Structure formats: C-alpha cells, structure tokens
Amino acid sequence: MKLLDKYFKLTELNTNVKTEVVAGITTFLTMAYIIFVNPSILSEAGMDYGAVFVATCVAAAIGCFVMGIWANYPIAQAPGMGLNAFFTYGVVLGMGYTWEAALGAVFFSGLIFFVLSVFKIREWIINSIPLSLRLGIAAGIGLFLAMIALKNAGIVVANPATLVAMGDLSQPAALYSLLGFFVITALAYLRVKGAVLIGILGITLISMLLGHNAYNGVMSMPPSIAPTFMAMDLMGALDVAMLSVIFAFLFVDLFDTSGTLVGVAHRGNLLDKDGKLPRIGRAMMADSTASMAGAALGTSTTTSYIESTAGIASGGRTGLTAVVVGVLFLISLFFAPLAGSIPAYATAGALLYVAVLMAGSLSHANWEDPTDAAPVLIAALAMPLTFSIADGIALGFISFVGIKTLSGRFSDLNPAVVILALLFAAKFLFLG
Numbered sequence: 001m002k003l004l005d006k007y008f009k010l011t012e013l014n015t016n017v018k019t020e021v022v023a024g025i026t027t028f029l030t031m032a033y034i035i036f037v038n039p040s041i042l043s044e045a046g047m048d049y050g051a052v053f054v055a056t057c058v059a060a061a062i063g064c065f066v067m068g069i070w071a072n073y074p075i076a077q078a079p080g081m082g083l084n085a086f087f088t089y090g091v092v093l094g095m096g097y098t099w100e101a102a103l104g105a106v107f108f109s110g111l112i113f114f115v116l117s118v119f120k121i122r123e124w125i126i127n128s129i130p131l132s133l134r135l136g137i138a139a140g141i142g143l144f145l146a147m148i149a150l151k152n153a154g155i156v157v158a159n160p161a162t163l164v165a166m167g168d169l170s171q172p173a174a175l176y177s178l179l180g181f182f183v184i185t186a187l188a189y190l191r192v193k194g195a196v197l198i199g200i201l202g203i204t205l206i207s208m209l210l211g212h213n214a215y216n217g218v219m220s221m222p223p224s225i226a227p228t229f230m231a232m233d234l235m236g237a238l239d240v241a242m243l244s245v246i247f248a249f250l251f252v253d254l255f256d257t258s259g260t261l262v263g264v265a266h267r268g269n270l271l272d273k274d275g276k277l278p279r280i281g282r283a284m285m286a287d288s289t290a291s292m293a294g295a296a297l298g299t300s301t302t303t304s305y306i307e308s309t310a311g312i313a314s315g316g317r318t319g320l321t322a323v324v325v326g327v328l329f330l331i332s333l334f335f336a337p338l339a340g341s342i343p344a345y346a347t348a349g350a351l352l353y354v355a356v357l358m359a360g361s362l363s364h365a366n367w368e369d370p371t372d373a374a375p376v377l378i379a380a381l382a383m384p385l386t387f388s389i390a391d392g393i394a395l396g397f398i399s400f401v402g403i404k405t406l407s408g409r410f411s412d413l414n415p416a417v418v419i420l421a422l423l424f425a426a427k428f429l430f431l432g
Contacts (some may be wrong), residue, residue, distance in 0.1 A: 033200055037347045093246050109246050132400070149181075218337055
C-alpha cells in the first residue's frame with residue numbers, strides 16, 4: 001500500500017487505494033459497453049468478431065495502463081465510438097479499402113499523433129482550428145452514429161425515391177432497439193451507474209427469454225487474436241487517397257482526446273493554477289501509443305473516454321483509477337461467449353444514446369452569427385448524409401473558409417485553416 005501511495009501520490013492528492021478502486025470500477029461500468037459494441041461494428045468490415053473482442057479489451061488495457069502508470073491520470077482509454085463506425089462504414093464499406101489497410105491508416109494516425117505530442121505541435125493545431133468547426137465535427141459524429149443505429153435497428157431503411165424512409169417498427173429488432181434506447185436514457189437521467197451496459201445486457205436477456213436470440217454462454221477462455229494480430233497493411237495505407245482518411249482519424253482523435261482531457265481534468269480539479277493540465281504531453285502520448293498498439297492488435301483508434309468523469313465523481317484522482325479499469329478490461333477477456341450473444345439491436349440503443357450526448361455540442365455554437373453557424377451545420381449534416389466523417393470534416397473546413405472570405409471576415413481565418421481547406425478542395429476536385 002505504501003508503494004502505491006508513494007508512486008501515485010495518493011495522500012498528496014487526498015485519496016486512498018479503496019477510493020481509487022471504487023472509482024475504477026465505476027468508470028469501467030460506464031464504458032464497458034465498448035466491449036460489445038466495437039466487435040459488432042468492426043465485424044461488419046469483415047474482421048473476425050472474436051479477434052476484435054480480444055483486441056478491444058487488450059488495447060483498452062494498454063491505454064489505461066500507460067495513462068495511469070506513466071501520466072498518472074484517472075482517465076480510461078478504449079477504442080473510440082465514431083472512429084470505429086468511420087473505420088467500418090466510411091473507409092471499408094464506403095471507400096472500398098480492405099480492413100487491413102484501414103488498420104494501417106489507424107497506425108499512421110497514431111504515429112503522427114505521437115510525433116505531434118513529442119514536439120508539442122498539438123497546441124498550435126488545436127488553437128488554429130476554430131471552435132465552431134470543432135463543435136460541428138463533434139455533433140456530426142453524433143449524427144453519424146445515430147444514422148448507423150437507426151439503420152442497424154431497421155428503423156430507417158433505403159428508399160429509391162426519397163433516399164431514406166421509415167422501416168417496419170413492428171419488427172423485433174426495431175422494438176428492442178427503441179426499448180433499449182428508452183431504458184438507457186431513463187437510467188442515465190436517474191444517474192444509475194452503468195446505464196448503457198445495463199441497457200445492452202437487459203435487452204439481450206429479454207430477447208433470449210422471448211426466443212429472439214440464442215444463448216452462447218457467459219465465460220470461456222479468450223478467443224484467438226491471430227486473425228487480426230499484426231494484420232495491418234502499412235503499404236496499402238500509403239495510397240494517396242488514404243491521406244484524407246489518415247487525417248480524419250488523426251483530427252478526430254486529436255480533438256476528442258484534447259477535449260476529454262481538459263473536461264475530465266476540470267471536473268476533478270486536476271488543472272494547475274494557470275488552468276492548464278500538467279503532464280498533458282504524457283497523456284497525449286499515452287493516447288497515441290494505445291492507438292498504435294490497437295492497430296497492431298486489430299482494432300480502430302483508441303482514445304480517452306469522457307466516461308472517466310464517472311470515476312472522478314466517485315473520488316478517483318490518480319492513475320490508479322485507470323490501472324483498475326485496465327485490469328477489469330483484461331478480466332473481460334474471459335466473457336467472450338457473452339459478448340458473442342449480444343445482438344446488433346441491443347447495441348443500437350446504446351449507439352443512439354451516445355449520439356445524443358455528442359450532438360449536444362450544437363448547443364454551444366454561435367447561432368447568432370451565420371458565418372459561424374453555417375459551417376457548423378454543414379459539417380454536422382454532411383457526416384450522416386455522406387456517410388463519411390472525413391467528407392464532413394472537409395466540407396466543414398471548405399465552407400468555413402469560403403463563407404468567412406466572402407463575408408470579409410479575414411481576421412477569423414488563419415494559415416492552418418486556409419491551407420487545410422485548399423487541400424480538401426483540391427482532393428474533391430482532382431481525386432474525387
């Protein structure tokens with residue numbers, strides 16, 4: 001105990017081992033849904049479900065251990081929502097790349113993120129991107145997830161005349177998805193810990209009892225990770241058209257991580273007297289290291305989870321909280337049969353709820369200024385309607401620079417935003 005106290009500075013930060021363990025368990029319960037959702041999404045890209053399940057748990061554990069032991073922050077990591085959907089529906093199914101090449105893109109985005117963190121370029125990039133674009137991108141990812149959830153549930157279906165239409169809500173999948181969403185939202189409002197996890201497991205159990213889903217067991221030895229381990233295609237990821245994909249992975253992870261770190265640190269009073277996050281470089285490098293490791297194992301981008309605030313609210317203040325989360329992810333490896341029993345409609349409600357949380361960023365946009373509001377809306381709507389996070393980001397940048405320029409608002413522009421907008425425009429014009 002003394003060793004843990006000394007290493008994690010428990011007494012100095014006014015906490016203890018018991019408090020940190022409880023905080024770790026709390027955080028894990030709020031984010032454990034990723035164990036079931038991530039394999040479900042990535043398996044649609046043709047990846048082996050069992051291997052992705054193992055990669056998800058191990059990548060999350062690695063991220064938590066590095067964040068906890070090296071950076072000493074109570075911030076948990078796991079494959080990110082939105083990024084996994086972009087991986088499957090945008091890069092593999094949408095653009096036609098192999099999942100191996102997509103893993104290569106994830107690896108390179110993590111490598112670039114690591115370099116940016118080492119040389120402290122990340123602050124310049126973050127400060128260069130207007131707040132309105134960041135809000136639009138966050139909301140767009142939420143709407144993208146909502147579209148996927150509704151599609152998987154059969155609530156929204158394709159229509160040759162109107163592109164999309166209402167599905168058959170009398171079907172079990174649609175009913176279970178809506179019930180799951182209602183339950184998760186209500187439990188979250190009532191501040192029930194693990195609301196998303198309870199919703200997923202509850203719908204799975206009900207569907208089994210009513211004969212709509214098969215029971216595969218609860219525990220077993222972990223599946224083989226061989227089908228995805230070191231399967232990433234690095235050369236395939238260097239295709240010119242993949243540069244926008246690498247940038248999209250990098251961009252979303254960079255701002256998602258930055259926003260999460262600052263938000264979680266503020267909630268836990270971990271900022272210094274100048275309002276800055278000490279050891280942010282280590283925290284960023286922990287994130288990028290986990291992404292590279294995850295790509296090698298066979299999963300999409302690993303990132304910091306805003307759900308870490310649940311653990312902080314329970315008293316977590318040090319990296320020991322993150323270490324506990326990592327241990328619980330490793331224990332989860334033995335629950336593969338349970339993960340395999342989770343139907344797509346059980347995770348659809350969870351996706352829709354996460355979409356609600358992410359779309360909330362729209363409330364912070366400046367709707368009184370049309371030169372700010374328009375790019376926000378374009379970025380947010382483009383992602384679900386083009387079924388691509390990368391295209392949504394690109395259209396957001398292009399519209400921001402175009403509208404600001406025509407409005408004479410040159411002071412709102414900076415070299416980084418203009419260069420990125422021109423590169424995106426060139427990509428659309430010459431590469432399609």
